[in-house]
Amino acid sequence: MSLHDRSGKQAAFFERIMGLPVFDTHTHLIGDRLGARDFWEIAHYFWFYRELQAGGYPDEADKLPEEERIPAFLKAYRSTRSTLMNWVFTSIMRELYGVTIKDEHSVREAMVRVRHASAEEGWAQQTADRMNIRRFVVNHPEHAAFQGMRDDAVLIPRIDGVLGPWVDRIVQSNDPARTFLDVGGEIDLLLGGFREAGLPGIMTTLPRYESSSHIRKEIGPASGRDDILMELLHVLCGAAARNGLLVQLFLGVERSWCGTAFPANDTERILKLTALFESYRCEFELVLASELNNLDAVQAAWNFPNVHVGGMWWFNFRASTYRDSMQFRLEALPANKSSIIVSDARSMEWSYGKILLVKKLAAEFLWERVLSGWIDEETALHTANEWFYASAMRRYGIRSEDQT
Template sequence: MSQPSLYNEIMQMPVIDTHTHLVGNKLCANDFWEISDYFWLNRELQSAGYPADADRLPQEERAAAFVSAYHGSRNTMMNRAFTAIMKNLYEIALTDAESVLKANETVKQKRNTADWAQHVADRLNVVRFVVNHPDHAAFAGMREDALLLPRIDSWLPELARKIADSSGASRQSAFEYTKRTISDQLQSYQAMGSPGIMTTLSAYEASAHEAYELSDNSSIDEITMMLLHEICSELQERGMFLQLFLGIERGWGTDSAAPVNNSLRIVKLYGLFESYSIAFELVVASELNNMDIVQAAWNFPNVHVGGMWWYNFRPSTYLQSMQYRLEAIAPLKSSLVVSDARCIEWTYGKLLLVKELLAHFLDKQVENGWISREDALYSASEWLHGSAAKRYGLTNSTR
């Protein structure tokens, strides 16, 4: 006899959204267009003929163009998430240009509701959000402020560049100055209560297991890797962790970012994983690296796998990655959710998809006899909440 679906239990489970672009004093979308212009949906709409400069059109023309592209891309994942936002949060069905204009007024009205942001979070039981800028962490109208994981890619590349631009004794002096700067910066983050930091890393030729020594011949990639060692050493002294976002590279066009499946991207960091006892959380945007980070987490007890980022946020890659994780690593080593949302309404749309996919995936595992229903629910609870809560020191965050 088949067992009942896990859907209801999973929908009620608490969630920690481990990466957002939410800004604490403007969590809600100001209007319909702030929701509909979300980068990922906009790209799919453009594939169905939506103008790239639609925001310059008169409202009526823009609404008509939107509806045409919206119906033309109804098979896509972000379209489905957007439809759920409109239907479930606003009770709106978009059928024609007039319905878009009415939706715009509804969104404006709702965002002025005092508890709207908390209401949206509660729909899927999202108990905490992570942000990367100190001035974004105070969440107005919410029960909890965001957890702050400061991102260092705003200053790390510049520090490496300054060292690379110097030479001789000046290069060594610049390196020593940078080490002090790193220590001071991490101390300030710790004083803010941040349990860790976050950074992206683009393409890098250096490898963490190599014993580089600073010289005039040191490349900027080698200097960056030496600085990463300094950062990890400082984090270890402070009991903090490092969240790494990997797999996106820029420079292949004037204003483009692309996922690059570099088979050596993760193993080049093994020297960090084995040299420091800090926790590393790996988040990737390139499909083939999903297996690589699971292998790293299998090899190193201090390596954890994070949510699905950028081009990885698709049902196909979610299902594949969940299979890798279920087979190889304990659930407490895996976090599943990275919404990348810029308004709280999109955390609902994207997390709804995640929970639905998770329920579908685990239902199949139970049905096929690979795991028990109890183990499936345990895995789901860790992937959605427990793993991140432990790593981030949020063990009481289970409203």
């Protein structure tokens, strides 16, 4: 095959990857304000803001008058031009608004265009359609009604807001065993209500834990927090199995060591949960924020038919970790065991931009596998469709004409 022919086939392959449907499996989108209302909501998105700060952007930049904020932003923007979120932000400005950020005039032009777009009826749906993002997950009931969109969000309730207080109640109780049983009853009622509402599952983050799910502990006055947490996880998983609910576990972010969230690799993090995977017939989805646990999650999904690997979360959202994780998944798992997209976006524009990046990374990775002879194009496209969309649709029990 000539270089020209190969280049043409690659371009056609990339175009097909870019056109595939997408399920964004974890967002912070709010249904009545899906699009950014001004330029700074996009420019100050948490992930990009962190990189800008590393590039010299001042603390509380949002409080500066614009005549000071814009030059400070431009200086930090130029200093971060090699970073991943700079690439995404630049792509958002270029692809959605037709603006190349280079000077104060271009920033002010972007401000006008973002403001005008935010007032357009249907802007959020148009933005999603440009990347063929079909569905989104949110974790709060009040966020799920997506105004101006064809479909509401899929609600997977977040329960870490009650899981911690449950542990606190048992620790502080004069009768921990009795309180543990009471909490178990509350869990049954809560998850039964989710089943009756037709929800697909529950989501929770977990802190670092010393206890292991394969060592069962009777709860009493001497029980420590980690043992109580692990026994509550047994109760939760049992209730999820009885109610046919998925359990999403978001792992790898620690918040108790300092004033900010930080990634924490732990070689036993997933190992300590494997008795849950083995004991309960509910489906599990593992979403990771720590690089070194990516292979552990794939091993768990390889060993347990009810375990799936979810998207790249928090500090795992890096081009390098994506490539490694895609290789782990491709060689060890059927494609229907994986979803790879977690935008964590707070506006539709950042969902668009981060998924643009993931599609580009997946297209590059899969094309390399095709060229090296490990897979053919049909397998590559099937894999991408499962990773982007189809596996999540099945996992969350949503029917679509696109499912195969």
